[in-house]
Amino acid sequence: SQKIEQNSEALNIQEGKTATLTCNYTNYSPAYLQWYRQDPGRGPVFLLLIRENEKEKRKERLKVTFDTTLKQSLFHITASQPADSATYLCALEELSFGAGTTVTVRA
Amino acid sequence: EAGVAQSPRYKIIEKRQSVAFWCNPISGHATLYWYQQILGQGPKLLIQFQNNGVVDDSQLPKDRFSAERLKGVDSTLKIQPAKLEDSAVYLCASSPEQGIGTEAFFGQGTRLTVV
Known part of the structure; x- marks a missing residue:
C-alpha cells in the first residue's frame, strides 16, 4: 500500500522567514497531491492541489512543487506570519x- | 454556503458499547468520505461514497465498523462494539466529484473517547 512521510514533526521559524515542508511518498503514483492546514480541534482546510503534470503551483504566499521522479513534494510558506x-x-x-x-512562527 | 456538519461533537463510551456518528455534507456534493484521525497522526480513510454507492472501504474494519449513505446525502458511521483503540477523531468530508482533483471540505469532526 502507499506510504507517505512528512519531514520533522515540528518546525520553528522566525516571522518573515520561509518555511519549507517536505512530503515523500512510495508505492503509488498519484494523479495529484494536496496540502491542507489543520488547526487544533478543527478539521483540515484545503490549501493547494498540484497535478502530476505540474511542476509548481502558487497561491499568495504559498508555493508547492511536485517531483514525480523523486516522489516528493515541497511546500513553502514565504514571509511567514x-x-x-x-x-x-x-x-x-x-x-x-x-x-x-x-509549524510555529515566532514574532 | 454551509459547511460539512457533524454530530455529536464529542462522545465518551465504554468499551464494547456501540456508537454512531452523523454527517451532513455540503449540498450537491456527490462524494463523501469518513476518516479516522488518531492523535498525532494524519487522517486515515475509512470509506468513500460516490452518491450512495461505496467506492472504497478497503481500510474499514468491517467486523465492527459500518457506514451508510442513504439517498446519497447524509451519512452515518457506526462502531459496534467499540474498542479502546477506536479512540480518535472521526472526520467527515465531501467534495463535488471524485478523482478529478477537487478539494475536500472537512467537518469539525467527532472526538470519540473509549474508556
Whole structure:
C-alpha cells in the first residue's frame, strides 16, 4: 500500500522567514497531491492541489512543487506570519495523508 | 454556503458499547468520505461514497465498523462494539466529484473517547 512521510514533526521559524515542508511518498503514483492546514480541534482546510503534470503551483504566499521522479513534494510558506502557525498535512489524492508537520512562527 | 456538519461533537463510551456518528455534507456534493484521525497522526480513510454507492472501504474494519449513505446525502458511521483503540477523531468530508482533483471540505469532526 502507499506510504507517505512528512519531514520533522515540528518546525520553528522566525516571522518573515520561509518555511519549507517536505512530503515523500512510495508505492503509488498519484494523479495529484494536496496540502491542507489543520488547526487544533478543527478539521483540515484545503490549501493547494498540484497535478502530476505540474511542476509548481502558487497561491499568495504559498508555493508547492511536485517531483514525480523523486516522489516528493515541497511546500513553502514565504514571509511567514504568526497566523501561519498550524499543522500542515500532505495527501496523496484523498486516499492517504501524512502525519503532518507542525509549524510555529515566532514574532 | 454551509459547511460539512457533524454530530455529536464529542462522545465518551465504554468499551464494547456501540456508537454512531452523523454527517451532513455540503449540498450537491456527490462524494463523501469518513476518516479516522488518531492523535498525532494524519487522517486515515475509512470509506468513500460516490452518491450512495461505496467506492472504497478497503481500510474499514468491517467486523465492527459500518457506514451508510442513504439517498446519497447524509451519512452515518457506526462502531459496534467499540474498542479502546477506536479512540480518535472521526472526520467527515465531501467534495463535488471524485478523482478529478477537487478539494475536500472537512467537518469539525467527532472526538470519540473509549474508556
